[in-house]
Amino acid sequence: MSALLIGAVLISFSSVMVVLAGLPPEVAGFYRLTVGGLAMLIVLARAGKLRLFTPNVIKWGCVAAVFFAGDFVFWHRSIAHVGPGLSTMLGNFQVIPLAIVSALFFKEGLPARMYVAIPLALVGLYLMVGVEWAHFSADYKLGVVFGLLTAFFYALYMLSLKYALSKDRADSLVLASAAALATGLILGTFAVAEGESFVIPTLKSLAAIATLALVCHAVGWFLITRGIQTVRGALVGLLLLLQPTLSFVWDILFFGKPVDPIELSGVAVALVGIYIGSQGGKKKSRA
Numbered sequence: 001m002s003a004l005l006i007g008a009v010l011i012s013f014s015s016v017m018v019v020l021a022g023l024p025p026e027v028a029g030f031y032r033l034t035v036g037g038l039a040m041l042i043v044l045a046r047a048g049k050l051r052l053f054t055p056n057v058i059k060w061g062c063v064a065a066v067f068f069a070g071d072f073v074f075w076h077r078s079i080a081h082v083g084p085g086l087s088t089m090l091g092n093f094q095v096i097p098l099a100i101v102s103a104l105f106f107k108e109g110l111p112a113r114m115y116v117a118i119p120l121a122l123v124g125l126y127l128m129v130g131v132e133w134a135h136f137s138a139d140y141k142l143g144v145v146f147g148l149l150t151a152f153f154y155a156l157y158m159l160s161l162k163y164a165l166s167k168d169r170a171d172s173l174v175l176a177s178a179a180a181l182a183t184g185l186i187l188g189t190f191a192v193a194e195g196e197s198f199v200i201p202t203l204k205s206l207a208a209i210a211t212l213a214l215v216c217h218a219v220g221w222f223l224i225t226r227g228i229q230t231v232r233g234a235l236v237g238l239l240l241l242l243q244p245t246l247s248f249v250w251d252i253l254f255f256g257k258p259v260d261p262i263e264l265s266g267v268a269v270a271l272v273g274i275y276i277g278s279q280g281g282k283k284k285s286r287a
Contacts, residue, residue: 005242007223010216012246015084016254017212018076021205025076026191027198030184031209033072036217037180043222044174052174060164061178067160068179069186070153074146081143085251086128089267090147092244095277096121097155117277124270128263176221241271 021028044050071091078087096118103110129136129144136144161179164170191198200206248267251257 003223007220008242009246010220010223012088012243013250014212014216014220015079015088015247016250017208017216018079019084019255020208021200021212022202023200023205023209024191024194024196025073025080026187026194027196028076028209028212029069029072029187030191030198031200032184032213032217033068033180033187034184035210035213036221037177037184039214039218040173040177040180040222043218044177049171049174052171053178054170057164057170057175058178060160060170061175062182064157064160064164064175064179065182065186067153067157068183069190071150071157072183072187073190074153075150078143078146078150081139082147083251083255083257085248085257087143087147087150088244088247089128089270090125090144091150091154092241092274093121093125093148093151093270094155094158095274097152098158099277101155101159113276113279117273120273121270121277122273124266124268124273127266127269129266131262131266173222180217241275244274245271 018028023031041050044052075087075091078090081087082090099110099114099118133141157179161172161175164175165172188198200209245267248257252259
């Protein structure tokens with residue numbers, strides 16, 4: 001349990017590091033996924049698992065990377081508009097599209113718990129952003145939309161990993177490494193196409209992006225991958241909720257995010273809905 005707990009805490013700092021890095025979205029994503037993926041590759045090499053990078057694993061890693069790239073593009077833009085706390089909370093609404101897409105396209109049927117989880121999550125969403133929607137700026141509203149698109153693309157990413165793991169019985173860390181490196185390549189290509197600079201301007205930016213890639217991504221996901229193998233599913237879901245919860249707390253503490261009782265109650269209700277919806281299996285939290 002300690003590995004899972006530490007991993008969730010480390011990943012909760014991801015959105016904070018994105019803000020501190022101050023880099024364009026695709027560039028920040030490129031460095032995070034490329035450096036983080038290479039770090040995971042080193043771990044796999046030391047464990048003698050490079051032979052597990054089969055053509056099928058690479059193929060499914062590339063498929064997952066398309067969705068993961070969309071997830072990162074929208075998540076980083078959401079952070080810029082609404083801050084690291086709310087953007088991460090919105091990204092964790094992936095349990096809703098995950099269940100709906102699974103029911104529609106994989107014929108899994110909508111679990112009974114989702115008839116409770118989805119209304120709770122939507123009530124929480126309304127309390128967080130719906131009550132004051134008319135008073136938000138256009139940029140803030142766009143950030144909310146980007147956050148919900150993050151959840152949608154993250155759900156597709158998770159479904160592609162789930163399908164690949166069940167079909168080919170691939171090692172989860174090997175598949176995650178392949179997806180990370182392929183996503184880094186896609187984001188780097190986007191950055192070049194948009195004429196973005198890859199220069200890291202300050203030591204603060206360098207420290208933030210290095211922490212994001214090596215500590216939050218590589219170490220955090222390594223610990224979570226290890227932890228979910230030994231912890232009960234219900235406890236996995238509960239511990240992984242630390243990630244969006246702490247991201248929201250860090251936004252308040254480090255960046256002075258203003259909050260009110262209605263928004264906080266929405267966060268609490270949404271977390272309950274997300275937790276209930278995550279109990280069908282060992283799903284990962286948004287990072």
